[in-house]
Each structure stands twice: as C-alpha cells, then as structure tokens.
Amino acid sequence: MSGSLAHWIRARIGAGAVENRADISTFVLYTVLTMTALVTAVFLALTTVLAEFELLPVSYATAIHLGSLKTLLIAASVTALLACLASMAIQEMLVTRAEHRRRKELDPLSGLLKRDAFLDFMHMTKVRGFLVLLDIDHFRIVNERYGRDAGDAVIAALAEDLRRTFRSPHIICRYGGEEFAVLFTGMDYDDCLLGIEEVRRSIGSRSIRVGTRAFSVTTSAGVADFREDRSPAVALKVADHALYLAKSLGRDRTVHESETEQLLAPSRRSDTVRRRKSGKNSRARAVKPSPAERHAGDALRPAQSSG
Incomplete structure (x- = not known):
C-alpha cells in the first residue's frame, strides 16, 4: 500500500501536478472531498441493499440519518490523516528534487547558473536583448601569485556584483573558469552598458584580501546583440570575438560588436603600412646587385679611350 502510494505521488510530481505548497493544499482538500464522497456513496448503496432485504436493525430513515453522519465523520478524519501524511511525503520529495536541481544547475562557488543550464535557457527563451561575456583579466597570474583561494575569492566577489546589478529578468551564469555570461533583457544598450560598467567599476575598486595580502583585478567584456534572426x-x-578584441586592445574595457570594425581600422592601416614598407624593402633587395654581379658589370663595362 505504502509503495503504491509513493509511486502515485511520484507520478503526480513528475506530471507537474504538484509543484509548491499551494498545490499540496489543493491536493489535500481534493483528496479529502473525493474520498469522503466515495465512502458516503458506498454507505448509501450498501444501506439501500440491506434495507431491500430487510436486514437493517433499524428503519431505513434512521440508518441513513445516523449512518451518514458517522460515515462522513470517520471518512473525513481518516482521509484527512492520510492526505496530510501524503502531503508531508510530497513536500519532502519536492525539497529533494529542488536540491537536486539546484546542484545540477547552479555553480557551487559562485551560486550562479552553470553553462549548460544557461545554454538551455538561451535556446528556449524568446527574450531579446544583449549577450555579455565578462572575463577576469590576468586571472592565471592571480592564481599563480596569490593561490587558488585568491582566485576563488575573486570569482565569488564578481558573482556577488553581478547578482546585485543584474537582477531578474536578466540571467547570469558562470560560463567557465574566470568567464561569466549575462543575458540582458531589453533593447536599450545604454542600460546594458551602464550595468556592465557598474560591475567592472565595483570589482575593480574592491580590495581582495587573502591572508595578509591584498590585490585588485580588472575585467573585460564583449557584447553581442541577442535578436530573433540570430541563433545562440x-x-x-x-560576443566572444568582441571580448577577444577588448583583451587585445589592452583589457579593462567593454567592446560592443558594432565597434569592432572601427577599433580594428587603425590596426589594419598599420598592417597595411608595414606590408607596403616590407614590400618596398623586398623589391629593393631584389634589384640590388650582389658583389659578384657588380664585378661582372665592371668587367663588361666598355673601356674608355686614352685620348
């Protein structure tokens, strides 16, 4: 019996019929009313059959009057008790499932979504806005110079700043290692940039302490439009390309995808100039005669008359 009840409860939870306390209360009330009505119906049917065969010790009216009250009272009490026990089991299962989901979806160090959960949300959501990739500058050096505890402290501090700045409906995750991602809901880039710069300013002004030593870090960010005609x-x-450009230009900055061409233009001009200079030098080296050629040229030069 208990095994069947547990199986039924799991089936109800798996079907999404019970998700919170309100659902549990509804389940208890529904169960009590249903079982009470069922028991009452069975009592009335049985009493009618007994009366038909004149097997009742009292009149049919008296049996219905007294028996109905007792049946309702007993059925309601027993059913309510069983329903309460079932609700306790459901509550325990919900807590266990929520804890399992939390461990599966949340990063234990930062308390933010893990990468897989974030990617699942990106594929399912109809939200449009901006995708931000934020990276801690020189994180490897922090770990090497101050130890892994220092790196963990930086990640926890940055996660705290992100949670404080980008509240719901924005989605935040620890994308991997020292990299974080934010799905900003809304089409106003100025608001998005304001939040990014607030996070970067906050983490940059922090004094991260590990033992007797203290240090600070900077961050770089790349931003891409998250729109309907673009897959996650x-x-x-x-966004990763924009972040790479922010790193290449000296770190400690934010780059939006629309800025990449403008920011790359000076570098491309410099590359063009270098290639042109390299080409000229190559051509000059190519036409410059070797000593042997110069000697051969002198030998072939016509002799001048003596007068």
Whole structure:
C-alpha cells in the first residue's frame, strides 16, 4: 500500500501536478472531498441493499440519518490523516528534487547558473536583448601569485556584483573558469552598458584580501546583440570575438560588436603600412646587385679611350 502510494505521488510530481505548497493544499482538500464522497456513496448503496432485504436493525430513515453522519465523520478524519501524511511525503520529495536541481544547475562557488543550464535557457527563451561575456583579466597570474583561494575569492566577489546589478529578468551564469555570461533583457544598450560598467567599476575598486595580502583585478567584456534572426551559437561567437578584441586592445574595457570594425581600422592601416614598407624593402633587395654581379658589370663595362 505504502509503495503504491509513493509511486502515485511520484507520478503526480513528475506530471507537474504538484509543484509548491499551494498545490499540496489543493491536493489535500481534493483528496479529502473525493474520498469522503466515495465512502458516503458506498454507505448509501450498501444501506439501500440491506434495507431491500430487510436486514437493517433499524428503519431505513434512521440508518441513513445516523449512518451518514458517522460515515462522513470517520471518512473525513481518516482521509484527512492520510492526505496530510501524503502531503508531508510530497513536500519532502519536492525539497529533494529542488536540491537536486539546484546542484545540477547552479555553480557551487559562485551560486550562479552553470553553462549548460544557461545554454538551455538561451535556446528556449524568446527574450531579446544583449549577450555579455565578462572575463577576469590576468586571472592565471592571480592564481599563480596569490593561490587558488585568491582566485576563488575573486570569482565569488564578481558573482556577488553581478547578482546585485543584474537582477531578474536578466540571467547570469558562470560560463567557465574566470568567464561569466549575462543575458540582458531589453533593447536599450545604454542600460546594458551602464550595468556592465557598474560591475567592472565595483570589482575593480574592491580590495581582495587573502591572508595578509591584498590585490585588485580588472575585467573585460564583449557584447553581442541577442535578436530573433540570430541563433545562440552565433551570438556567443560574436560576443566572444568582441571580448577577444577588448583583451587585445589592452583589457579593462567593454567592446560592443558594432565597434569592432572601427577599433580594428587603425590596426589594419598599420598592417597595411608595414606590408607596403616590407614590400618596398623586398623589391629593393631584389634589384640590388650582389658583389659578384657588380664585378661582372665592371668587367663588361666598355673601356674608355686614352685620348
């Protein structure tokens, strides 16, 4: 009996019929009313059959009057007790499932979503806005110079700043290692940039202490538009490219995808100039005669008359 009840409860939870306390209360009330009505119906049917065969010790009216009250009272009490026990079991299962989901979806150090959970949300959501990739500058040096505890302290501090700045409906995750991702809901880039710069300013002004030593860090960010005609994979690739450019330009800055061409233009001009200079030098070296050629040229030069 208990095994069947537990199996039924799990089936109800798995079907999504019970998700919170309100659902449990509804379940208890529904169960009490249903079982009471069922028992009452069985009592009335049995009493009618007994009366038909004149097996009742009292009149039919008296049996219905007295028996109905007792049946209702007993059925309601027993059913309520069983329903309360079932609700306790359901509550325990919900807590266990919530804890399992939390461990599966949340990063234990930062308390933010893990990468897989974040990617699942990106594929399912219809939200449009901006995708931000934020990276801690020189994180490897922090670990090497101050130890892994220092790196963990930086990650926890940055996660705290992100949670404080980007509240719901924005989604935050620890994307991997020292990299974080934010799915900003809303089409106003100025608001998005304001939040990013607030996080970068806050973490940059912190004094991270490990033992007797203290240090601070900077961060770089790349931003891509997250729109309907762009898949999550493409948005991540574009944001990663913008982050790479922010790192290449000296770190401690934010770059939006629309700025990449403008920021790359000076570098491309410099590359063009270098290639042109390299080409000229190569051509000059190519036409410059070798000593042997110069000697051969002198030998072939016509002799001048003596007068």
